Amino acid sequence: MWIIISAIGAEICPHWIKLRMSSEEKRKSKLYFFENYEIPGIVGCIDGTHVRMVKPSEDESLFYNRKGTFSMNAMIVSKPTPFSLPGSCHDAFIWNLSGARQFFLNQYEDGDRNSWLLGDSGYGLELFLMTPYRDVSVGTKEHKFNKKHTLTRSIIERTIGVLKSSF
Secondary structure (H helix, E strand, C coil): CHHHHHHHHHHHHHHHCCCCCCHHHHHHHHHHHHHHHCCCCEEEEEEEEEEECCCCCCCHHHHECCCCCEEEEEEEECECCCCEEECCCCHHHHHHHCHHHHHHHHHHHCCCCCCEEECCCCCCCECCEECCCCCCCCCCHHHHHHHHHHHHHHHHHHHHHHHHHHC
């Protein structure tokens, strides 16, 4: 099964997955997120979603997820950009293995200090990935940020919904 996943990642994904954004695309994305959600510097959102599958004949425990079904966990970044691993894998685990994380890390190391992704609390805070504050009190600045963060991230939830309804 891992050979198939590796083949998909190596052969198919490079033809369909494009993480690069021109300066103009970044500018437009940041403007859109700021005008609509009032958070500066956002170029996209990230989340994982389970894609159900038939019980595999090998390594079935790897694909048995916390919801009691067999699945692949696909990572979606901003626009539909899938990267899949077995359903037992956590979103943060997939993110840490993905080329997308390395891409954004490279962008940061190359001097882009004003572009961020938004991720839910399942991801770790990084220099280019904003996550919500934990355990905040209602009415605080942190609580207000979390509300805007959740509203902004709803774009990825809608994207996942559209993708899933297509199949």
